[in-house]
Amino acid sequence: MTNTVTPAKQFGELRLDGVGRSFGEANALTDLSLTIQQGEFIALLGPSGCGKSTALNCLAGLLPLTHGSIWQDDKRIDMTRPERRGFGMVFQNYALFPHMSVRKNVAFGLEMRKTPSAEIKERVAEAIELVHLEDQAAKLPGQLSGGQQQRVAIARAVVLRPPLVLMDEPLSNLDAKLRLEMRTQIRRLHQALNLTTVYVTHDQEEALSLADRLVVLRLGRVQQIGTPRELYSRPANAFVADFMGYRNLLKSTISAVDGTRVVVDVSGLSVNATAMSGFSVGDACIVGVRPDDLKVVGPGATSDGLIVDGTVEVVEYQGREIVSEVRLPNRLTVTVRTEEDLHPGMRIRVAAEAGRTLAFADDNTVTRVPDLGVSPEAVAAGAP
């Protein structure tokens, strides 16, 4: 063999220009503009129905656009049929041909391209080796486990060395352990083959760990595009914050504004926060804090942001750390991640820096609501 892995056919950049797709009156995807550089790993992230699969199908050519255009360098490709685009695609349900062996499945695309049979043989063997399925090559897909089937699907897509690989929630049908393993394999494959990849997922952890850049979608609209670090530390709005693990989202009102620093009223609790958009006094907002930015502090401690006493209600053990629900005096609960040894009923003081306490415009993202908690008396009284 002359070379183990031939790099993918190259293109400079792929540009989506105002791409949109409507189904009758409903807009599944609105005005998606994005430039993908060769070799980049892009994740489209959002809850189900946010338009991420629609975007992927538009890219693949399986779904015609209703608005906008797609450009590969300076060639417009949005009218090109899927079989002529030459993009590889990995489907959520794998979509392996049940009547063909693993080897035949992987060879299918090459046969369609009229590749010489000696080359097909060599490249198929190489692709099967890449996903470690040498022993299963003669089997039918029905005889393989879910993880193995997924690897066949990946091999079938990458054997063509496509300029772009599209992956539609490829790991969502696998169990948690296999999902982690396959995640690493996909990242390794991406690096080894320098594959340009667009990856659709609703799992923010998957997106953060795999992607060079993320596109967060909500109801067909782009919320934010950025690197994992950008999205994680500076989410554009409460919706993105929710996706990025800001589990403490609290509905509040602005009570004072001083540049980017604001004072907010969280159901009676006064907190200093960093404004993520323009506010004036009296505006509704959502304050977001990540569980690991809420620190358990000593009784005499102070903070420039949020500081409050509370009662530990629920403790979840997670290895080195514990995740705990803490009830505040204003009846709200917050989630705290800490290495301290907490147990239910403890009185503790929690604090977060103002720089890590972010105030977002109220965009109807679901926030925590004050409730009475599930005390034994409440259960006895039949309250929810």
Add this chain to the structure above:
Amino acid sequence: MSAEAVPVSAVPADPRGAWRHRMADRGIDRTLWLLLPAVIFVVALFVYPFLYGLSLSLTPGTGETGIFSNYAKFFADSYYSSTIWLTLRLAIPATLFNTLASVPFAYWMRGRFPGKRAVTTMLVVPITLGTVLTAEGLLNFLGNAGWLNRFLMLIHVIDAPLKLTYNYWGVFLSLVLSGFPFAFLLILSYTSGIDPTLERAASTLGASAWQRFMRVTLPLLAPGLATTFSLAFVMAFSVFPSALMLGNPQGEEHVIAIAAYEQAYTYYNYNYASAIAMVMGAVELLVIAAVQLLRRTFYIGTTGGKGA
């Protein structure tokens, strides 16, 4: 109470219960009695008549000897033995046409689209009419002074009426009219059982519409095609009323069912008639076996859809 003192619930060993469990493990329990009505039905209406017919066919007629005398008579008399060929000549082309013509329709209709129900109803209505009504209708439609010939002459496609009744074409068209809906319904259920993402996957791999059909859909449809062909063939091979009404039942359309009917109800020779019916069954079995063998050489494996 200490932990190890918790007693295992002490049920006395029951050999009868254990035996019952073992039988239930092999699928034998009291619910099997639910099969009884079906078993009685099959035995009374299929197994017994079949065996009775078989024994009749093996009983020599008056003045004959040997248990195969009825069969020998059938194959010696060319007027009777030719019925096999005359019936195959009708049934195989008609079944092939019905099965193959159903494929593009079913393929096109496998997705969801407005008006699908109306189209399906239109294609399926002939099945509800029954063969006699269909044959009568065709007699009027295809006759010398029927609409079809009058229309074709009106637009000057033909000068003299086409002869489409009381011959091969009349029976053939009748078999198509009543057999197509049946084949179509079966094939439709097979095509909708094939995962549509398979074709999408094939298209991203560079397969054109024709290649997708030939390489993905058709192989997955093969078992369904074989089953449909077999069932439709059996129906067509037992053609009777349309051959009688639209064909020449004493000549070119002297099909095997008519031959059996003649012997049973014109000559009252039940033994001979039973032998003819047995030959009919044997030919059907042979054709089905050939079809299944053929499909096995083309494709082995699961279908991914229903009807594996």
